[in-house]
Amino acid sequence: MLLQLILWTTLLLESISxxxxxxxWHVTWVTAAPDGYERSVIGINNQWPCPQIDVDVGDRLIIDVHNDLGNQDTGIHWHGLHQYMTGYMDGAPGVTQCPIPPGRSMRYVVDVNQTGTYWYHSHRMGQYPDGLRGALIVHDPDAPFEYDDEFTLLLSDWYHEEMTPLIQSYLSENDPATGGLEPLPDSALVNDATNTTFPVEPGKTYLIHLIVVGNWPGFAFLFDDHEMTVVEVDGVYIDPFPVGSRNLRLATGQRASILLRTKDDTSKNYAFWTIMDINMMFIYENRTIPEGYNPNATAWLVYDETKPLPPAPPQYEFDFVDDLEFVPFDHEPLLEPVDHQIIMDFNSAAVEGGLTRFVINNHTYYEQQTPTLYSALMMDSHHTENNVSAYGAVNPYVVNYGDVVEIVLNDYHSNLHPWHLHGHQFQCLQRTIPNGGYFDGYFANISATPVKRDTLMVQGHGHFFGLIGFVRVWLFHCHIEWHVVKGMITTIIEAPDRLKDMEVPEDQLRLCGNYPFASELSKKPGKSRSKTGQMEPKH
Structure with missing residues (x-):
């Protein structure tokens, strides 16, 4: 009885708070020069960098997004948030919604029932590398560690040219500027700037949220003469993990939170140093590093503004922490038994028309006029894995409600690829080193409590496999934007027989114009669909 009273009181307090x-938000073009080179970027309310969102666990996030770009449509994805029962708010045009055309608006309503480090970004044709991205931090009053203050640190590559012409060049195999390879970034940024400083006080513990919001290379980093303890990855608390003398690295789309204890005196300031992944950009692509090319960026922990900012420490060798060593704080055991296995072999290959695209099991991805979620909503409840062709060229895989799904990724490409799953975290079981070989059906050294992530780097000519405890339609894709536009995407369709009760707000359907599917969905009987999708926010 006492336990029931405590639980009831806790739920009541959470609902009150x-x-x-x-x-x-008005999505607009803005002029900025984050590394000294002025160019047009995509901002919010005529400002850039875009704002950080700070919410508490249990809040409801309501954002009206107005597309004022004039020349591009858009949509906003809430990276890492699960959107349970509200998958139509996931913000992936062509998958969970129609894009927001210029001059139109859409309301996103997101129930924030997770804690940790997330971010938002456009999921539309190269817009987030053009600037439409920002941090989303979910604060937890009951975090399993103590700290005095916190700040956020964004890492990204940056390009002096807008993404639209860069993508056109990249997709043109005969373009002499790229030769079919990814355009090289012009610089690296910390918090969308160079020479960034972080004021700190002595003798305090800081919780630092690290997010890689870039387009292509991952980042290695260190704080000079300060130790880091990792306490969260991709929104999952882990048992405190001291990094020691090793280095941390994050791939595009990945996040981590670390605890850092400052010095007890203010006698000097210290560098924060980071480098874009040289292997991804040059070594694995057999490309020569241009003379004078600088993949580094430096920021500083500032104890005393009157003291000089020191140079970054020399770094000649890297000993990276393997994130499969992390243990989730909840010690969730290995999911079993496995109900369904999906093996995805991916590589680049010539497709119909002779163009080179990325393929998964010999099929590439093309965005559909009818969003995949809407297709699933219109199908009957007996649509199974045997007739998935009705979804179109979206590399669909259908899984049943409650299935434990084992996903195997075999990377037949030479480079590394950070794979991101919308709507879920997966248990990370096994990953080979570069050139470590493809999955042969055997498992080795599997943790009884594997780390959970929503984004994981897969090594070139190696493999990864993980488990997902699956009710909606989700993208699963490489988070490198160059590879997204070339088709390295698949779609997980969960329990289509249970989608019949999902009601898409009318304001989203109106974005689809006069397409028949929008009219058909609008006529579906339902109990909860709002005619406008517009709810009065509580301030």
């Missing part, structure tokens, strides 16, 4: 957090 939960609140609606409202934003009104």
């Amino acid at each position: 939960a609140k609606d957090v409202y934003y009104d």
